[in-house]
Structures are given as structure tokens and as C-alpha cells.
Amino acid sequence: MGRKGETLAGWGRAPVVPGHEVRSEDLARIADGRPLSRGLGRSYGDSSLPAASDHEVVSTVLADRILSFDPDSGVLRAEAGLSLEDIYRVFLPRGWFVPVTPGTKFVTLGGMVAADVHGKNHHKDGCFGAHVLDIKLRLADGRTVRCSPLVEPDLFRATIGGMGLTGHILEAAFKMVRVPSPWIWQESERMPNIEAFMAGLKAASADWPMTAGWIDCLSSGPKMGRGILFKSRWATAAEAPSRLPRPKRRFSIPFEFPQFVLGRPSIRVFNTLFYWKHIPRVKRRIVHPESTFYPLDMIWHWNRMYGRRGLTQHQCVLPNEAGAGAARRFLEVLTARGGASFLCVIKDCGPEGVGMLSFPRPGISIALDIAVRKDTPALIDALNECVVKEGGRIYLAKDAFTRAEHFRAMDPRIEDFQRVRRIWDPNRKLRSLQSVRLLGDPP
Amino acid sequence: MLGATKGMGRAVARQLAVRGDALFLLGRDPSDLAASARDLEIRAGRAEGSVGTAPCDLERPDDFGAALDSADVVLGGFDTVVVTAGLFATQDRLEAEPRFAQRVLTADFANTVVFCEEARRRLLARGGGTLCVFSSVAGERGRKPVIIYGAAKAGLSHYMEGLDHKFHDRGLRAICVKPGFVRTGMTAGLPTAPFAGEPEGVARDVVRAIDRGSPEVYAPGIWRMIMMVIRMLPRFVMRKIGF
Numbered sequence: 281m282g283r284k285g286e287t288l289a290g291w292g293r294a295p296v297v298p299g300h301e302v303r304s305e306d307l308a309r310i311a312d313g314r315p316l317s318r319g320l321g322r323s324y325g326d327s328s329l330p331a332a333s334d335h336e337v338v339s340t341v342l343a344d345r346i347l348s349f350d351p352d353s354g355v356l357r358a359e360a361g362l363s364l365e366d367i368y369r370v371f372l373p374r375g376w377f378v379p380v381t382p383g384t385k386f387v388t389l390g391g392m393v394a395a396d397v398h399g400k401n402h403h404k405d406g407c408f409g410a411h412v413l414d415i416k417l418r419l420a421d422g423r424t425v426r427c428s429p430l431v432e433p434d435l436f437r438a439t440i441g442g443m444g445l446t447g448h449i450l451e452a453a454f455k456m457v458r459v460p461s462p463w464i465w466q467e468s469e470r471m472p473n474i475e476a477f478m479a480g481l482k483a484a485s486a487d488w489p490m491t492a493g494w495i496d497c498l499s500s501g502p503k504m505g506r507g508i509l510f511k512s513r514w515a516t517a518a519e520a521p522s523r524l525p526r527p528k529r530r531f532s533i534p535f536e537f538p539q540f541v542l543g544r545p546s547i548r549v550f551n552t553l554f555y556w557k558h559i560p561r562v563k564r565r566i567v568h569p570e571s572t573f574y575p576l577d578m579i580w581h582w583n584r585m586y587g588r589r590g591l592t593q594h595q596c597v598l599p600n601e602a603g604a605g606a607a608r609r610f611l612e613v614l615t616a617r618g619g620a621s622f623l624c625v626i627k628d629c630g631p632e633g634v635g636m637l638s639f640p641r642p643g644i645s646i647a648l649d650i651a652v653r654k655d656t657p658a659l660i661d662a663l664n665e666c667v668v669k670e671g672g673r674i675y676l677a678k679d680a681f682t683r684a685e686h687f688r689a690m691d692p693r694i695e696d697f698q699r700v701r702r703i704w705d706p707n708r709k710l711r712s713l714q715s716v717r718l719l720g721d722p723p
Numbered sequence: 724m725l726g727a728t729k730g731m732g733r734a735v736a737r738q739l740a741v742r743g744d745a746l747f748l749l750g751r752d753p754s755d756l757a758a759s760a761r762d763l764e765i766r767a768g769r770a771e772g773s774v775g776t777a778p779c780d781l782e783r784p785d786d787f788g789a790a791l792d793s794a795d796v797v798l799g800g801f802d803t804v805v806v807t808a809g810l811f812a813t814q815d816r817l818e819a820e821p822r823f824a825q826r827v828l829t830a831d832f833a834n835t836v837v838f839c840e841e842a843r844r845r846l847l848a849r850g851g852g853t854l855c856v857f858s859s860v861a862g863e864r865g866r867k868p869v870i871i872y873g874a875a876k877a878g879l880s881h882y883m884e885g886l887d888h889k890f891h892d893r894g895l896r897a898i899c900v901k902p903g904f905v906r907t908g909m910t911a912g913l914p915t916a917p918f919a920g921e922p923e924g925v926a927r928d929v930v931r932a933i934d935r936g937s938p939e940v941y942a943p944g945i946w947r948m949i950m951m952v953i954r955m956l957p958r959f960v961m962r963k964i965g966f
Contacts, residue, residue, distance in 0.1 A: 346766060
């Protein structure tokens with residue numbers, strides 16, 4: 281039974297459901313009989329929430345030991361709850377970093393595997409899963425197995441990006457990369473519209489290991505999709521300051537903002553300021569690694585800015601086959617519906633990874649942070665219809681509102697994923713609120 | 724350190740290791756100890772094998788002396804002993820299982836004191852040192868949800884206070900840590916209390932107390948105020964409330 285008054289939610293705080301976490305250093309013990317593991321709860325929607333008839337999820341955060349690190353090969357093995365923040369703090373000063381980082385360091389190793397996270401270097405290095413060597417899993421029937429590209433390869437491929445639905449991830453090993461300095465060399469460039477943006481991303485991908493852009497999603501017409509393109513690489517030892525980057529100061533959003541704070545007018549003001557703050561067309565400079573990778577980590581509880589009803593993120597990838605006009609057509613759906621996104625991030629994706637359900641595929645990824653309102657489900661439906669038409673798909677780690685029929689229309693790989701789940705968990709003991717919604721698991 | 728593989732002990736060990744202190748871990752399960760030692764070595768950037776371990780179980784007091792001796796040999800004489808180990812169960816379970824209640828009382832009070840006596844003798848013999856022991860706010864007053872566990876911790880807190888009174892002048896720093904509700908594996912079965920703390924925050928307070936030799940630490944600090952209020956509540960109120 282659920283405990284009175286205790287609730288769980290993802291980072292978007294929509295939906296909020298009754299339930300609680302069970303914590304222990306001994307993951308294998310608490311995993312038994314429980315339907316799902318969650319890490320730091322940074323998936324936006326319902327990926328880490330229990331189904332309606334479950335009330336407990338395993339929290340991995342106490343199982344956070346580094347089990348081994350080989351400085352010759354860079355292989356790091358750790359328990360699932362190890363946070364990226366710990367990895368960043370321990371290893372970046374020694375010249376090592378994760379091969380792929382998402383946009384926040386408040387995630388766990390288990391979560392990075394389960395969501396098969398990607399980053400600014402996706403066009404070059406792929407998803408996190410491409411660098412995972414093996415995974416130790418607690419299966420639905422209580423057995424513990426190791427899987428890798430060679431051992432139980434189907435289970436391995438289903439677990440990477442499988443949102444925790446194949447088993448409880450207990451440990452994982454992956455290859456870290458050497459970095460020449462802990463600082464970032466960044467070039468940023470103002471882009472007048474979406475067409476220029478797409479061309480800029482494409483041109484940058486050949487020369488820059490990391491690219492991503494911010495878009496002013498309220499601009500329309502010839503200025504639609506204007507924004508700033510960020511291109512970066514690790515600074516060489518000669519370019520970088522000799523000191524280590526000091527941890528950035530954090531400040532906290534102390535309470536939920538009223539809903540008008542992130543309404544259209546304030547977004548318009550913010551976007552215009554942000555765009556024109558970039559006065560020279562091109563800027564080149566050394567920047568702090570946290571400013572590059574984790575700009576929002578400096579604001580504790582930034583999700584509170586979206587008020588009591590929370591936020592959702594819609595992130596989709598529009599494939600290259602859909603042509604150059606796809607991004608404009610997608611943004612037109614957003615503006616036509618009066619949708620406003622405070623943050624809109626655009627990034628080109630490289631080849632599809634090993635994960636059976638992994639999100640990225642060659643094309644352009646667009647992520648929109650949307651404050652939840654009465655009309656949000658209808659807006660997400662409209663965006664998803666566009667995604668289906670263009671042959672793209674959405675990112676499960678962000679999603680809370682997509683309908684099963686849209687998801688099925690986007691992703692023909694579901695059958696394969698479900699086949700693997702049937703082998704390892706025939707009774708569908710492992711499930712989440714999201715898998716009930718999108719994969720038809722028993723509620 | 725006794726109990727460094729889990730919870731608050733793990734967090735304290737990490738902070739001590741990262742700042743360069745030499746560590747030796749005592750605990751029940753050898754493979755668990757080895758994994759924790761490796762974790763500390765990697766986080767502190769030290770060579771494999773530099774954090775030593777030896778088995779030591781709070782329920783087997785006969786081994787305490789040998790365990791402390793092996794730590795002494797490896798460390799070349801320790802100057803600080805930290806005890807975070809202990810058993811825990813809810814009051815309901817302890818009432819239902821008298822045998823387990825006896826184990827908790829023995830481990831958390833009698834055997835912890837025996838362990839501390841072994842450590843104290845060794846520290847005093849070399850002119851003093853720090854003995855930092857985790858008691859609990861549960862020992863501050865007889866309360867409905869922690870009658871038996873709290874009784875053991877009350878005894879332990881009294882013991883630590885007495886040590887401070889008697890041996891402070893001879894160089895012993897007896898530090899009694901009184902954690903409030905902290906979100907660890909120990910409290911995982913309980914509904915989250917208000918003012919709940921995280922192990923890292925508690926560890927910061929404890930490391931500071933070790934450096935300063937403060938005899939009493941409430942962690943998180945707000946629990947000092949909470950327990951002050953609780954201690955002042957009259958009996959008829961304590962009979963009514965569930966806290």
C-alpha cells in the first residue's frame with residue numbers, strides 16, 4: 281500500500297502520483313518483487329513512476345560505489361546509483377570525462393543507461409550506450425545476469441534505452457575518455473532563421489565535436505527559428521587556464537512561481553534579450569565546463585519556475601529524409617497553436633545507436649520545454665501528428681502526454697523490444713506508469 | 724571506522740578519504756568492505772590496497788581487540804576512531820520479536836560500549852585522540868516510535884558524555900553524534916519525516932566536529948532545536964502525540 285500523503289513525480293512534476301521510493305545500499309535485495317528502479321528522478325514525465333496498482337519504486341541513489349577504474353583503458357565500473365556529478369567531480373580534474381553527457385549532471389549511471397542519453401557530441405560519438413561494455417541486471421524473476429554486446433546481446437540492446445523495463449540495473453561498466461583540459465573552447469554564432477540554423481549545424485558537425493543551439497520559438501515568418509548556435513570542443517592544455525574550474529555557485533528557486541511568470545509575454549522579452557545579448561555575430565572564448573554542459577544545474581529546483589502544474593518537455597527527432605523543410609513545418613505547428621516554449625534546443629543527430637528503443641536517429645532533434653496548461657495534451661497531440669507525418673520519433677525520458685497510437689506509429693522497433701521483454705519478463709512484472717500508457721502493460 | 728560501508732558512515736569515510744586522511748575500515752561482510760575500500764581509493768586517487776579492511780561484527784565482541792589491533796598496525800597508530808555501525812528496527816518489530824530486541828539492545832548499547840572501551844584504552848595509551856560515535860536523537864527522550872532502540876541510544880549517549888567528562892583533560896575527544904531523520908537505507912522503511920537530512924550533509928557536520936573536537940553534534944542542525952522542544956513537552960502531551 282502507498283504511504284499516506286507521499287507522492288512521486290518526475291522532473292516536470294506532471295504527473296504526480298501516490299507512491300514512495302525504497303532506498304538501500306543493497307540494490308539486489310530491494311529490487312526483488314518491485315516493478316521499477318529510479319535514479320535521481322530527472323526524467324521529465326512518467327518514466328520513473330510506478331503504475332497505478334504499484335506504490336513503490338526502488339531508488340538506486342544509495343548504491344553509488346565506484347567498483348573499479350583502469351587508468352590505462354579508461355574503463356569505469358560502478359553501481360547504478362553513482363551520480364554523474366560524482367563522476368564529474370572525481371574525474372574531470374584528473375583529465376577524464378564521460379564519453380557522452382546529458383544536459384544535467386544530476387543523473388545516475390543507471391539512468392544514463394536506461395534512457396541511453398545523448399549529448400552535444402551525438403553526431404560524432406553517438407549515445408551513452410555506445411560506450412557501455414556490460415551491464416549487471418536483476419531480472420523480474422530474481423536472477424542476476426550480466427549482459428554485453430557479446431553475452432545476451434538482445435537483452436543488452438533492449439536494456440540500453442529500455443527505460444528500466446528489462447530488469448533492475450545494478451551495475452554498469454563503460455569507457456571514459458581522456459580530455460586535454462577541463463575547459464571548453466566555444467564559438468557561438470547568431471542565426472537569423474531556421475534554414476540558416478540547419479545549414480549552420482550541418483556545416484559545424486564536420487569540424488566541431490560538440491554542437492547544439494538555442495532557438496527563439498516565438499519568432500515567426502522570415503525570422504522563424506532564429507537563435508544562437510553553440511559549437512565547442514575541449515580546450516587544449518595550451519589554450520586553457522592553468523587552474524581547475526571552480527564549482528559554479530548555485531542558487532535556488534525557493535517556491536513555485538505563479539503561472540504568468542512563464543507566460544508568452546515574459547518568454548518574448550527573455551528570448552529577445554537573449555538573442556540580442558549576443559551582440560557580435562560570432563563569439564569565441566574559453567568557457568567553464570559546467571556552463572557548457574549543465575547551465576541549468578546552477579538553478580536548484582528550476583522546475584518550480586513552471587508553477588504548480590509543472591512542465592513537460594517535447595523532444596523529437598525529425599529524420600534527414602523528411603528534408604530541410606521539416607523543422608520549419610514542425611515549428612509552424614507550435615506557433616499556429618499558440619504554443620510557447622521557454623527553452624527550445626536544437627541539435628543534429630548522428631547514426632542510430634545499439635539500443636533497441638534509443639531515441640536518436642540521423643536528423644534534427646528539437647526539444648521544447650512547455651508549461652503544463654489545460655490545452656497541453658492537445659498541443660502534444662498536434663506536435664506528435666507532425667512528428668508521425670515527418671517520420672520522426674519522440675524521446676521517452678521526456679514524455680508524459682504522448683498517446684500509444686502515436687508512439688506505435690513512430691516506432692516500428694517496439695515489436696522487437698516487446699519480444700525481448702516477453703522472454704525475460706513474461707508476466708510483465710517490470711513496468712512503469714509510462715509503459716502502461718505507451719506499451720499496453722497491465723495497469 | 725566501524726560501519727563505513729553504508730549510510731552516514733559511507734559519506735563520512737568519503738569526505739575523510741578525499742581530503743587525504745588515511746583510513747582503515749571495519750565491518751561485517753568482507754566483500755562489501757573490499758568494495759567500499761576500492762570506492763574510497765578511486766575517489767581519493769590513491770593506489771589499490773591503500774585503504775585497509777578487517778572483519779569486525781558488533782555482535783561478536785570477542786573480536787574487537789584484534790580488529791582494532793590490525794587497524795593500528797596498518798595505519799601505524801590511529802588517532803581517530805569513528806563508529807557508525809548499529810542495528811535498527813521499528814518499535815513494532817522490536818515489540819513483536821523479543822529476541823531481535825535483545826540483539827539490538829546488545830549491539831547498539833553493550834557491545835558498542837565494549838568496542839569504544841577498547842578504542843579508548845588504545846587512544847589514551849598514546850596520549851589521546853578522537854572517538855566519534857553515532858548515537859541518535861532517539862536517545863534524547865522516551866518516545867513512542869523508538870522506545871527500545873531509543874533506550875539503547877540513550878545509554879550510549881550517556882556513556883559518551885561520561886567519557887568526555889572524565890577523559891577530556893587527558894586528551895580524549897569523545898564526540899557523540901545525534902542524527903535526526905536521515906534518508907539512508909536504515910530509515911528506508913519509514914515514512915519520510917519532516918526536516919529529513921541527506922547523508923552528505925550529516926557527514927560534513929561530523930567531519931567538522933571531528934576537526935574541532937565538539938563533544939555533541941546534532942545533524943542536521945535543526946534537530947537540536949526540535950529535541951529541545953521535545954524535551955520540554957510535559958508528560959501528558961507526550962502521551963497524546965505519536966512523535
